[in-house]
Structure formats: C-alpha cells, structure tokens
Amino acid sequence: MQKRGIAYFSAEFGLDESLPIYSGGLGILAGDHIKAAADRNVPLTGVGIFYGRGYFQQRIDEGGRQQHLYPEVNLEASVYPVQLVRDDHNQPLLIEVPLINRIVYAKALAVQVGTVTVYLLHTDVEANSEADRRLTDNLYPSNQEVRISQEILLGIGGTRLLAALGIQPEVWHMNEGHCAFLAFERIRVLSAQGVPFETALETVKASTVFTTHTPVPAGHDVFSIDMMDRYFGEFYWQLGADRERVLSLGQMGGAFNMTRLAVSTASKVNGVSKLHGEVTRELFHHWMRHIPKQDIPVDYITNGIHIETWLAAGMKELFDRHLPADWTTSTTNPKVWDAVRNIPSKELWEGHQLAKADMFDELELPIHSTGRGPLVIGFARRFATYKRALLIFSDPQRLACILGDPHRPVCLIFAGKAHPADGPGQNMIRQIVELSREDRFKGRVHIVENYAMDKAKKLVQGVDVWLNTPTKPMEASGTSGQKAAVNGVLNCSVLDGWWAEGYNGRNGWAIEGNQDGDHDTQTNQDSEALYRLLEDEIIPLYYKQDEESVPMEWVSLMKESICSLAPAFNTHRMINDYWHKVYVPAMTRGKQFASDHFEVASRVAAYKQFIRSNWSRVLVSNVEIVTDNHSGRIGLHKTSFRAEIDLGAIWHKDVRVEAVGSDGREGIWRVKLEPVQQSARGKFVYEGASFDTSINFWKANVNVRVTPISPDFESKFELELAAWGIQ
Structure with a gap:
C-alpha cells in the first residue's frame, strides 16, 4: 500500500459545467478545493460518485413551472480527462458493495485535475440488476432507499476503491455527512485484523476530519433505525461490536443522523465561515446540552473560490498587465492585490463593461445598454425558501418605481434551480416568472433558466451588484459573492455567511435590518433596509455624473472590494488553512494512534471506557461563592469558589474542575479549581x-x-461528558 496524503470524499464535485455531477454550492466548493490542491501540490485524492444523468437540467414552461430533464452525461464533452479505471488485467476495476443481502458492483472513472485525481463510482455495470444499474443515475434522489444506497456506495464503496487502488490515505476528509459510512468500513477492516472495536474507532477517528456546510437541522441526512437495520443487519457484527454500540455513533432522536456519525468519528470538525462555526456549535449544543455552546469543539475555515476558474478573461488580462507577474500564485498576499488601486479607473470600468456586454450576449438577455445604464442586479443561487428570492418584491409598487425610473434604469436578473422535491422553492420561481410579465416589471425583471457553472460565470462577471438576502444565520458561507467580488462586482448582502467577515463598510453594502423579532418582522426590516440602500446609496452612486462617463466613486468601491476580498476569500488561502490547521495535525495524530500496534489508540479506548463506566458516580455538591471586597489589592476584589467533588473511582488528575459562568456578552468565563483537601x-x-x-x-x-x-x-470535550453542581 502506498501512503497518499488526503482522501477527500464528497457527494458532488463541481469541476466544470461539462461534467454536471453537482447541484450547487457544496459541489462547486468541492471542485474548487480540488483545483486549489492541484495548484498547491497538496497530496489529495478525491472520491465521489459519477451520476449518469447528473443533476437535472431545468426548463421553465410558459406557466413558470420548473421542468426536470435528465439527459445522459456526455463524458466526451468533459474538459477534464476522464478514464475508466482498470485492474492489473486491463479489465474494468469493479468494487463490491453490500446492499441488503446482495452485492452491488461499481466501476470507477478517474478524472484528472492537474496533479489531483478524482475517482467516481458508478453502478451501471452488466453484473448488476437493472434497478441497481440505475442507483447512481441522479444526484440527491428523493427516494430514501436510493439515497442511503448512494451514501453506502460513497462511504463504503469509496473506501474499498482506495484499497483496491493501493492508496492508503493518511487523512480522511468528509465533506458533509453524506460520506460518513466510510468510518464503518475503516473500522470493519481493522476489526478483520483483530483490532477491538473501541481501539479501531479511536484509530479511525484520529485520522478523520469533517467539514459541515449545513446550518439547519433539516439539512442533515437522517435514516430510520429500521432502514439502518435492513441495510446493515449483516454488517454490524463485522465491526466487532453489537448493534446498539454501532448505532450509538449516529443515533439521535430515535433515528440515525449522518452528521452525528461524522462528528462521532472525526477528530476535527469545522464549519465554513466564522458565523457558521458559531451556528454549528449552537446546533450541536442540542446534542450535548450539558456542554455550553461556546465549548462545543467546532472550529471554522471560511470558504474561498478558485480565482482563475471564475475570473473573466478581460479582467485576467487587466490583472496580468497591472499586477505582479506572479499574482496567480500569490493570491493570498494582500500586497499583490494593492496594485489594483493603480489600475486606471477607465480601464477597470471598461473591462467590466465588456464582461457585462458578454453576459447579455451569452445569456441572450433582451437588455440593451445605453450610456451607463442599466444598473444590473444579479440574484443567482439555489431556490430555497431561506434564501428569500422574493424579498426584493416585498413592496412591488415601490420596487416598480425603483426599476422603472427612465433616467436611472435598473434591471434584476434571477437564476437558479429548486430541488425537484422542493415545492415552495419551485413556487418562488413561478412567482418571479409571473412578476416579470407584469407591465410594471416587463423588461426590468429577467430569469435565466438552467443555472449551471457556465451561466454562473457570466453572471458573477457581468452584473453590477450581487444581491444576497438569506434569513440570517442560515447561509453557512456562500461563495457566489466572492466570485462576483474578484470581478469587480459589488456585493449587497445580509451580514450572513462569509459577508459577515468580508464587509468592511467600504467594499459594498450590508443589509442591516434588525435581527430581533419573528420571521415576518425580520423580512419587513430587511426589505426596508434593502430598498433604502437602493434608493439612497446604490443607484445614486452608480448614476453619479463623473468625468469621461466613468463613475469614479463606484470604481473606487470596485477597487476596494477586489483589494479587500480577493486575498482573503480564495481557495489558495483556504487550502493553506486546511493543510496547517486540519490535515497536518490529523496526519500526526493518525500516525501516533496507529503506531506500535495501536498502543495509543488502545490506551485511549480503555481510558474512555473506564470514564464512561464510572462517570455517573461523579457528583458536585456544596458549591460556595464568596466575594471579598477587602482583599488587600487596590482596585480589585477577590471572588473565591469552593465545591465538594465525589469522583468515585476516577483519579483526580484525570479531571478538570472549573467555576463557569456567562459573561453577559455571549461568552463564558472559567476559573480553574484545585483539590485542597481529600475527605475520603x-x-x-x-x-x-x-x-x-x-x-x-x-x-x-x-x-x-x-x-x-x-x-x-x-x-477538551472529546468525551462529551460534564458533571455540574448547582442545577
């Protein structure tokens, strides 16, 4: 077996529109992650599924209804080399995956992205039944049976594929919980070698990391216990543990939660923005009520974009002329981007106008640009209710006045798909189509069908303002606004996801409605804030009279946006963060736990079992808090804490005792207590x-x-245990 860095598992990869095996942000992020790893020579291997009919192609009929088309993916059209993986006998390599008393066979396709290979499993194999050949036809099927089958194929099949290829990763990266069954397979392999379950679990956990992208409970895959029993009934015992122990790794609220499984089997967990890290800690706090949310072990690494993928050709040519020669390999250096300030404003403005005209042509938009106008606002993303595509229509008459000003014309462009099972999302598309046909909005509101990477590129490159209106804090990160920013497009967004970190007051606009109150109140406040920004700031600034027909103040904002956002929100910075904060520590930890016949893993497993078995006896009593205002130290007072602790069989050096409290500012304080007396x-x-x-x-x-x-x-909270005093 050969050691090969990181195995990066993801249910979707958005590498290019010619390979449509992605649905949205998660896949685009995974694709950009792969490209950045190739750029930086990070030893990474991607593992996913090849969906024979991909994610659906969208058509919008005359009634505004979304139609779903599933043509076969044409591999010959892919811009990346795609090859069938063969074994030593030049036959297609087949991976066997158990699915309810039968074996399903999967072949593998290899997609080469620079130095990185992405392997994609596909079940369209003659040896399979017709139903099994169709298992990997579509991404994110609504049918739960097909969904769990795909996730077993991804996690268990993907792990077996790497073994068949002779690849032994040092780190296993789960990009969302869809692939978390990989932990089961890795434990099974160790169990077959005679390693006890708890030791195998600690070994697997040490070298596994997990990135969560979903800030709401409903977004996490959940399967019934009955379904788990049907699919894993003959698999539990192979892990070396009983059914209850295996299920305990993911069991939540009477069902099996894939995110819970991922957290239980990973040594590091991260969200995808600073705010998302906080939201995730709050979410996981529901699982660990006895641990304050501030102490939940979740870090964050903010998403970024692969700049060369999303940058308009004209803008790249401009950067090539004015930025340092090595700018494409120095994208994380703010000094490199400072050179944007020296680009003649007229050149930058004209470069943007070329991208704007190209967008009109490529997307066949019936918009005619005269003089400086129209100001074009883009809203393009998945149509989910929390993204609030209709927020800008909250007051239709007021919006009609904003868009219809003959002296300062404004256009809205919408694009995006709703999941085939998402009725409310599809209804939003229908409503926008209907609104676009009203006389007051005709020619001012446009919708682009079949949103995909090719159209996304044109939109983020060509609009003037990128609009984002999610219900805070439900946007985990978002990256479309980052793509817009590097192209000089200005963001107007709720301070959610990445924008909460990126906005500096000079590089775009923040929709700052009061976040207090119910959903309707928030909607009203956010829409009012948006209208005021459009009426009082954005539109006047865009149409402000300047020299040579160039809006100088607007271009200054464009420069500030590029300079402040491009170096921070790109995948080169992101992959560097993953390498130093996640991958290298996990490599080190994984090696430690597996060395010397799993000595460390065995010790940790035994220690955890002992602690769990005896924790119920730990009691905190007679807590005393005394404040002494005459402590002898000028300007200070002393607060003393005292508590009686019964640790039972647990050694006092195996615990930390602290006084803990809220600081009244969403934080907590801690004061360490030491043993001063042993009473028994x-x-x-x-x-x-x-x-x-x-x-x-x-x-x-x-x-x-x-x-x-x-x-x-x-x-500090790896065992997810805490005993408290005052209740």
Whole structure:
C-alpha cells in the first residue's frame, strides 16, 4: 500500500459545467478545493460518485413551472480527462458493495485535475440488476432507499476503491455527512485484523476530519433505525461490536443522523465561515446540552473560490498587465492585490463593461445598454425558501418605481434551480416568472433558466451588484459573492455567511435590518433596509455624473472590494488553512494512534471506557461563592469558589474542575479549581479564586463543572461528558 496524503470524499464535485455531477454550492466548493490542491501540490485524492444523468437540467414552461430533464452525461464533452479505471488485467476495476443481502458492483472513472485525481463510482455495470444499474443515475434522489444506497456506495464503496487502488490515505476528509459510512468500513477492516472495536474507532477517528456546510437541522441526512437495520443487519457484527454500540455513533432522536456519525468519528470538525462555526456549535449544543455552546469543539475555515476558474478573461488580462507577474500564485498576499488601486479607473470600468456586454450576449438577455445604464442586479443561487428570492418584491409598487425610473434604469436578473422535491422553492420561481410579465416589471425583471457553472460565470462577471438576502444565520458561507467580488462586482448582502467577515463598510453594502423579532418582522426590516440602500446609496452612486462617463466613486468601491476580498476569500488561502490547521495535525495524530500496534489508540479506548463506566458516580455538591471586597489589592476584589467533588473511582488528575459562568456578552468565563483537601476515598474539596473585576460573579450566573481530561484528547470535550453542581 502506498501512503497518499488526503482522501477527500464528497457527494458532488463541481469541476466544470461539462461534467454536471453537482447541484450547487457544496459541489462547486468541492471542485474548487480540488483545483486549489492541484495548484498547491497538496497530496489529495478525491472520491465521489459519477451520476449518469447528473443533476437535472431545468426548463421553465410558459406557466413558470420548473421542468426536470435528465439527459445522459456526455463524458466526451468533459474538459477534464476522464478514464475508466482498470485492474492489473486491463479489465474494468469493479468494487463490491453490500446492499441488503446482495452485492452491488461499481466501476470507477478517474478524472484528472492537474496533479489531483478524482475517482467516481458508478453502478451501471452488466453484473448488476437493472434497478441497481440505475442507483447512481441522479444526484440527491428523493427516494430514501436510493439515497442511503448512494451514501453506502460513497462511504463504503469509496473506501474499498482506495484499497483496491493501493492508496492508503493518511487523512480522511468528509465533506458533509453524506460520506460518513466510510468510518464503518475503516473500522470493519481493522476489526478483520483483530483490532477491538473501541481501539479501531479511536484509530479511525484520529485520522478523520469533517467539514459541515449545513446550518439547519433539516439539512442533515437522517435514516430510520429500521432502514439502518435492513441495510446493515449483516454488517454490524463485522465491526466487532453489537448493534446498539454501532448505532450509538449516529443515533439521535430515535433515528440515525449522518452528521452525528461524522462528528462521532472525526477528530476535527469545522464549519465554513466564522458565523457558521458559531451556528454549528449552537446546533450541536442540542446534542450535548450539558456542554455550553461556546465549548462545543467546532472550529471554522471560511470558504474561498478558485480565482482563475471564475475570473473573466478581460479582467485576467487587466490583472496580468497591472499586477505582479506572479499574482496567480500569490493570491493570498494582500500586497499583490494593492496594485489594483493603480489600475486606471477607465480601464477597470471598461473591462467590466465588456464582461457585462458578454453576459447579455451569452445569456441572450433582451437588455440593451445605453450610456451607463442599466444598473444590473444579479440574484443567482439555489431556490430555497431561506434564501428569500422574493424579498426584493416585498413592496412591488415601490420596487416598480425603483426599476422603472427612465433616467436611472435598473434591471434584476434571477437564476437558479429548486430541488425537484422542493415545492415552495419551485413556487418562488413561478412567482418571479409571473412578476416579470407584469407591465410594471416587463423588461426590468429577467430569469435565466438552467443555472449551471457556465451561466454562473457570466453572471458573477457581468452584473453590477450581487444581491444576497438569506434569513440570517442560515447561509453557512456562500461563495457566489466572492466570485462576483474578484470581478469587480459589488456585493449587497445580509451580514450572513462569509459577508459577515468580508464587509468592511467600504467594499459594498450590508443589509442591516434588525435581527430581533419573528420571521415576518425580520423580512419587513430587511426589505426596508434593502430598498433604502437602493434608493439612497446604490443607484445614486452608480448614476453619479463623473468625468469621461466613468463613475469614479463606484470604481473606487470596485477597487476596494477586489483589494479587500480577493486575498482573503480564495481557495489558495483556504487550502493553506486546511493543510496547517486540519490535515497536518490529523496526519500526526493518525500516525501516533496507529503506531506500535495501536498502543495509543488502545490506551485511549480503555481510558474512555473506564470514564464512561464510572462517570455517573461523579457528583458536585456544596458549591460556595464568596466575594471579598477587602482583599488587600487596590482596585480589585477577590471572588473565591469552593465545591465538594465525589469522583468515585476516577483519579483526580484525570479531571478538570472549573467555576463557569456567562459573561453577559455571549461568552463564558472559567476559573480553574484545585483539590485542597481529600475527605475520603474519591472525595475532594476543590477551591479557586479570581481577581477579575470585569466579570459579574453573582451566584445565579455561576456553576461548577467537572470534565474528564487526557493529554491524548484532541479537544477538551472529546468525551462529551460534564458533571455540574448547582442545577
């Protein structure tokens, strides 16, 4: 077996529109991740599924209804080399995957992206039944039986494929929970070698990392326990554990949650923006009620874009002339982008106008540009209700006045697909089509059908303003606005996802409605904020009279947007973050846990089992909090904490005892307590003190907790256990 860096598993890869095996943001991000890894020579291998009919092609009929077409994917049209993977006998390599008392065979296609290979499994194999040949026809099927079959193929089949290819990854990266069954297969392989289940679990966990992209509970794949039993009834025992222990890795609320499985089997978990990291901690707090959300072990790495994929040809030519010669390999260096400020404003404006005209032509938009106008606002993304495509239509008459000003014309361009099972999303498309036909909006509101990467490129390159109106905080990250920004397009967005980090007050606009109140209140406040921005800032600035027909202040905003956003929100920065913060630590940890016949993994497994078995006996009692305003230290007061702790059979050096409380600003404070007296076997008195006057130590705000610790843990709360005092 050969060691080969990172295995990157994803249900979809958006590499190019010629290979339509992606549905939206997750796939586009995965595709850009692959390209960045190739650019940076990161030793990474992609693993996914080849969908024979891809994600659906969208047609919008006369009634505004979305139609779903599923033509076969034409591999010969792919811009990336795609080859059938063959075995040593030059026969198609077939992977066997168990699915309910039968074996399903999957062949593999290899897609070459620079130095990185992406392997895609496909079940259209003669040895399969007709139904099994169709299992990998479509991405994200609504049928739960097909959905779980695909996720088994991805996780278990993908792991077996790498083994068949002689690839032994040092790190396993799960991009969303769809692929989390890979942990089952890796544990099964170790179990077959005689490694006990708990030791195998710790070994797998040490070298596995998980990126979550979904900020709402409904977005996580969940399968019934009955379905799990049907698909894994003959698989549980192969992992070396009983059914209940295996299911416990993902069981939540009487069902099996794939995100929970991913968290249970990964040493590192990250969201995809700073805000999303906070939202994810809040979400996972529902699983771990006894741990404050601030302590939930979730980090974040903000998404970025592969600049060369999304940059307009004219803009690239402009950057080639004015930026340092090595700019394409130095995209993370802010000083490189500072040169944008020196591009003559007229050249930058004309470059954007060329991209705008190209968009009109390529998308066959019946928009005629005269002089500076019209101002074009783009809204293009998946049509899901939380993205609020209709927010800008909240007051139709007011919008009609904004768009219909003959002296300052404005156009709206919409594009996007709704999932075939998403009725409300499809209804939004129908409503926009109907609105576009009303006299007051005719010629001002346009919708582009069959949104895909090719059309996305034209839109992010050619519109003047990129509009994003999600219900905060439901946008995990979003990257379309980043693609727009590098092309000089200005963002107007709710401060959600990546924009909460990117907006600096000088590089676009923030829709800052008051986030308090119910959904309707938020909608009203956000729409009012949006209208005011359009009426008072965006449109006047765009049409402000300047020299040589160039809106100088607008172009200054364009430059600020590029300079401030391009170096921070690109995949070269992102892959560097993954390498240093996630991949290298996981490589090191994985090697440690597997070395010397799994000595560390075995020790950690035994320790965790011991702690779990004895944790119910840990009790915190007689908590005392005393504030001394005469501590002898000028300007300070001393707050002392005391608690009696019964640890039972657990050693006092295997726990951390702290006084914990809210700081009143969405944060928490901690004061460490030390054992000062042992009253009986396993029973201790702990004390500690703080001189921090910035903390309000009122008693209702304070509790004492005990948590298990180990130098072998990846995080302080790896065991997800805590015993509290005052209840």
